[in-house]
Amino acid sequence: MPDALLLSLLVAAVAIGWWLGRRERHGTSDPAQPATLTRDYFVGLNYLLNEQPDRAIEAFVAALEVNSDTIDTHITLGNLFRTRGEADRAVKIHQNLLARPTLTTGQSEQVQLELSRDFLKLGLLDRAERLLQQLVRESSHDPTRHTAKQLLVELFDREGEWQAALDVAHPTLVRQHDEIRRAAAHWLCELAAQARQTASPGVARKQLRQALSIDPKCVRANLSLAALAMDTARYREAIRVLMRIPDQDLDFVPTMLEPLQHAHRLLDDDAGLATCLEQLLARAAFTSLVILLAETRRRQEGVQAAIDLVTEQLDRTPSLGGLDYLLDLYYQQQQSSGEPDSRIRLLKQHTHALLQARPRHRCQRCGLTGEPLHWQCPRCRSWGTTRPITGIEGE
Numbered sequence: 221m222p223d224a225l226l227l228s229l230l231v232a233a234v235a236i237g238w239w240l241g242r243r244e245r246h247g248t249s250d251p252a253q254p255a256t257l258t259r260d261y262f263v264g265l266n267y268l269l270n271e272q273p274d275r276a277i278e279a280f281v282a283a284l285e286v287n288s289d290t291i292d293t294h295i296t297l298g299n300l301f302r303t304r305g306e307a308d309r310a311v312k313i314h315q316n317l318l319a320r321p322t323l324t325t326g327q328s329e330q331v332q333l334e335l336s337r338d339f340l341k342l343g344l345l346d347r348a349e350r351l352l353q354q355l356v357r358e359s360s361h362d363p364t365r366h367t368a369k370q371l372l373v374e375l376f377d378r379e380g381e382w383q384a385a386l387d388v389a390h391p392t393l394v395r396q397h398d399e400i401r402r403a404a405a406h407w408l409c410e411l412a413a414q415a416r417q418t419a420s421p422g423v424a425r426k427q428l429r430q431a432l433s434i435d436p437k438c439v440r441a442n443l444s445l446a447a448l449a450m451d452t453a454r455y456r457e458a459i460r461v462l463m464r465i466p467d468q469d470l471d472f473v474p475t476m477l478e479p480l481q482h483a484h485r486l487l488d489d490d491a492g493l494a495t496c497l498e499q500l501l502a503r504a505a506f507t508s509l510v511i512l513l514a515e516t517r518r519r520q521e522g523v524q525a526a527i528d529l530v531t532e533q534l535d536r537t538p539s540l541g542g543l544d545y546l547l548d549l550y551y552q553q554q555q556s557s558g559e560p561d562s563r564i565r566l567l568k569q570h571t572h573a574l575l576q577a578r579p580r581h582r583c584q585r586c587g588l589t590g591e592p593l594h595w596q597c598p599r600c601r602s603w604g605t606t607r608p609i610t611g612i613e614g615e
Contacts, residue, residue, distance in 0.1 A: 302334075317331045329361060386404060399602070439465055463480075517529055551568060
């Protein structure tokens with residue numbers, strides 16, 4: 221159901237259009253058309269008063285005369301329909317405008333931009349692409365060409381045509397828009413993933429380095445470079461690459477811990493892992509980091525060493541995950557002494573259930589939470605906005 225703002229705008233727009241139409245025809249010998257406008261206007265008001273807003277809108281749009289003074293009003297009405305989810309109506313308005321031979325070049329290009337947005341909204345990507353490619357090639361107005369490129373990048377991103385998106389966006393849009401720069405780094409990561417699957421590690425490595433040159437904060441690129449190094453048994457190189465991630469974004473330390481541990485395990489280097497973990501712990505006491513370091517201590521020095529470490533960290537930074545792990549350590553200690561306490565096991569069950577119910581990642585733009593790390597948010601389609609959830613109930 222249309223909202224009051226839309227109806228108010230329509231009423232005002234029709235009244236203005238009717239007045240402008242009368243002014244343009246002042247002194248002519250054709251009195252019939254002003255009467256038609258007046259009749260359509262009051263028909264619309266009648267629908268509105270009878271709580272038939274959809275029919276009222278149709279009558280108002282029919283009453284609003286198209287002339288040089290009302291082009292912008294028609295474009296605005298079409299945009300309002302699109303934002304309300306009625307892109308098919310917006311298409312009709314914008315196509316009707318585009319058929320007018322009196323449009324200036326600037327007005328025609330503006331209408332084509334809005335029509336391409338309508339097609340994008342409706343999922344008619346091939347029709348949107350044809351319009352936008354034409355505007356990019358032929359428009360003599362830099363702002364119009366710039367906007368057309370942005371929409372074309374959005375279209376290619378939606379279709380998963382990463383190289384095409386890069387060709388349009390690089391270098392101008394990448395340099396001017398932070399969001400596109402971040403997205404471009406991820407497009408290169410997507411291309412690198414495809415190259416890795418087709419056994420082209422050299423190509424993948426080149427693309428990942430290009431991603432880092434575009435966006436030095438791209439954590440995904442370093443994670444992928446580490447994975448490439450692991451593929452060829454260059455474990456120490458993988459560790460060096462992973463240890464760059466805290467300088468890019470400290471919040472992604474929990475994400476890098478699994479491949480870091482795996483590389484050290486393949487090197488049979490628990491001492492080296494402990495050293496890396498201690499360096500990371502000096503920067504931030506993430507729960508998963510504390511647990512991994514405590515596990516390393518437990519293997520090297522026994523359960524009590526792990527208990528001491530976790531207890532000390534919980535005093536500084538409380539966390540549900542740390543408490544859950546500490547209960548597990550206490551139960552292991554009691555089992556080894558032959559006197560396990562069932563109450564600890566019961567507490568452990570409760571903390572574990574609470575942790576299982578918590579999401580691990582959240583999009584910073586739209587708030588979508590979930591278990592996996594999506595480099596592109598499934599809801600808002602933003603690149604690089606999903607991050608690990610940290611804190612008392614995080615990780």
